[in-house]
Amino acid sequence: MRSKNATIKIIVILTLILLSFAYLLPVYVMIITSLKSVQEVTVGNYLIPTGSPQFGNYTEVLFGSTRFRSQMLPRLLNSMIISFSVTFLSAFFGGLGGYYLSRSKSTFTRVLFILVGIALYMPLQAIIIPLVTLMAKTRLLLTHWGLIVSYLVLNVPLASVLMGTFFLSVPRELEEAAEVDGASKIQTFFRIVTPISMPAYVSVAIIIFTQVWNEFFLALSLSSPATQTVQVVMAEAKGTTLVLYNLQMAAALLSVFVPLLFFLLLGRYFIRGILAGALKG
Amino acid sequence: MSAITTPTTRGKKRRRDQLTFVEFLVFVVPLLVFVITLYGTLIWTFYVSLSNWSGIAANYEFAGFKWYQSLFNNIRFWVDVQNNLKWLILGVIPTVFLAIFLAYLLELAPFPAIESYIRTLILYPVAMSFIVTGTIWSWMYEPKRGVFNTILAALGVQSPLTFTTNPSTATYWLILIFIWQYLGFAVIIIQSSFRTSELQEMVEAATVDGASKLRILFSIIIPNIRSGLLVLVSLLLISTLKVFDIVYIVTFGGPGISTDVLSLYMFIATFQQHLVSMGAALGVIIFLIAFIIVIPYTIYALRRWFE
Known part of the structure; x- marks a missing residue:
């Protein structure tokens, strides 16, 4: 055109x-x-x-000072631990679930697909009270697992749909050939489908990583001193250091560095992930 | 697929569709566990909204629709509904129109280099959080020393703009941040729906017939990207409905409660006022609106998936 x-x-x-x-x-x-x-x-x-x-602003923000008490470094580590764990586990479980959703046409699958589809758009406000209650009761709240498990509840359905979209475009002939050779479904999935779907896994991983890294509502509601994420500490810093715009901006820069780097290096996968999320294949 | 299937192919099909116990355990159970947890917590929230939990300790004594009633009699709730409506309308319609315009312009752009530059330029905010964007924009919006008013002053304009400190217009300035952040995302989705071979052929035929660029946009492209628009509008509606981060970080609902939205009120009611059952009621209301919004989208997705 x-x-x-x-x-x-x-x-x-x-x-x-x-x-x-x-x-x-x-x-x-x-x-x-x-x-x-x-x-x-x-x-x-x-x-x-x-x-x-x-340049001292950055070290001040990373390690904290009397006027900027919110140390960024431990929070960057928390965000890393949480985001990488959720990304890895969601992609793994989502791949398995998405494969099933893309290969079966039973009524059960259709019902599951509708439930998963709505789950992608579930407002967190509608599930947060039980989540906080559960995580507090099981004491997972005090560890990274509280946030990891909560994010998995939201991101495994997302990863399933994203991976499923990619699997729909994988030709069945490959799997049929493997099955004729006597491979089980599980073998076919791990030996044939997974290796050729690596680009898809990269796309899904970037989308989920960015989403979890940037998520705020859940991180805020489930925040405990040892597991506070970057976003929560940013919000806290903005509230407590009203005039220190220079330090706020240094903190902002440090917190966007990781996702922005992924975006710049792997932009093509990023866009593909967005499009899969919009069910456009 | 033909209606008559021979016994052998039917048997083969069943084998492929049905899972053994171990396969079910591997492929379906993990997803199922998370989905059941998700809907379990949703039902649990509904149950909390019908009980009498106000305070730190949980209280599941049945209270009927008491908290819904108290919300409907609460001015703040209606302020929030109005603000959410502003978000739904002004966060979505301008974004969609801008996205169509930009996507079309990118298709027409004489140099591919310009296209990829603009795409990266407007897409990078997708990788940033609303907390970061909100922090930067708060600084730019600052009425006395902020970036925008500094620029206007340099141009010799004594700026009357007070941005988010003026209760009657604050929400609009918040919505502008949202549009800024989501525009690239919207353009990507619209652009991909341009790129079907049927549409390209129709555009080419119209061009040969001498139709003007605008004519092509309105009578050929827009009517033929309906599914792309459905997807985009649904996603934007949901994102504006759920908006929380921008309001929390830039104004925290202020000045007064002028920029408050349902999701922020839910958070304040639950975690600051400890009116947990009322927070749950707000959560249920937000869910119901979201549910209505995603119905057409889900039906479309279901059809596409199992076609």
Whole structure:
């Protein structure tokens, strides 16, 4: 559909400038502000980068200080542990469940598919009270498992649908050939289907990792001192350090670093995952 | 598939469809456990909403629809409903239109390099959390020293904008953050629904017939991306309904309760006021709205999946 029309060229270039401004400005502001001193943040020239970058802001945010008590480093580790565990386990269980959903057409499968489909859009507010009660009773709340298990409840259904979407496009002939050779369904799945579905697993992993890393409501409701995540500590820091915009921005930068890196390195898988989530294959 | 199947193929089909006990255990049970837990907690929430739990200790004494009634008589609840409606309408409609416009423009863009640049540019916020975006935008919105008013002042405009500190317009500025964050996501979905071979052929035929670009957009493309639109609108409606993070981090419902939404009220009622049963009632109400929103989408997905 490419066009050589002059008006369209002008519109494209105008849009390009406008969007660049709208989407680069927040990141630009975040980066330059994170390197300023408090004095610079209060006096003005908010859009001009500082002459003497304060890299100390980052260490202050990572390890905490008297004016910034929310240490980011342990929270980054918590988020890592939780996000990687949930990603790995969801992709594993979701692959198995998604394979079943994509290969069986029984009434039971249809009912399960509807339940899973609605589960993807379950508002967390509708399940949070029992989750907190359960996690407190079993004392899982005090360990990373409280959040991991809670996220699994939400993300295994998601991973099943995402993986299932990919499995639907895997040709059955391969599996049929394996079955003729006497392989069981479990062998077929692990030896034939899983290896050729690795790109799909990467897509699903990125989507789930980003989602869990960025999730806030559940992390906040189930937060305990030892397992607090990056998002919760960011919110806490914003509430307690009202004027320290420079440190808030440094914290923001540190907390987006990991998911943004994945996005930039594996953007194609990321987009494929989004599209699978929208059931577009 | 033909209606008449020979005994051998029927037998083979059954073998392929039915699982042995071990296979059921491996493929189905893990998913089933999580799904049952999810719906179990949903039913449990409903039960809590019908009991009399207000305070730290759980109390499951039956109270009927008492908490729903008290919500319906509560001004804050109706403020929230109004704000949620603003979110549903203004968070979705402009995003969809902007996305269609941008996706079409990207298709027409003379250079592929521009297309991939814009795509990355508007998509990166998808990888960021609302907490981070909210923190940055709070700083940009700051009325006295914030980025926007600084820019306007540099251009010689004495900015009257007070952004999220003005109770009557604060919600709109919050919605703007949402649109900013979701636009790239929306463009990706619309773009992929452009790229079916049937649609491309129709567009080509119309171009040969001399139809204008706008004409093609309105009479050929938009009517033919209905399923893409259904998916996008459903996803956006659900996201705006569930909105919590942006409001929590930027205004916490303020000034006063002017930007409060149902999900934030649910959180405050449950964890700060300890009116747990009322929080549960709010949770159930949010679920019911979400359920209504996803019905058409689920039917569509079901058809596509098992076609």
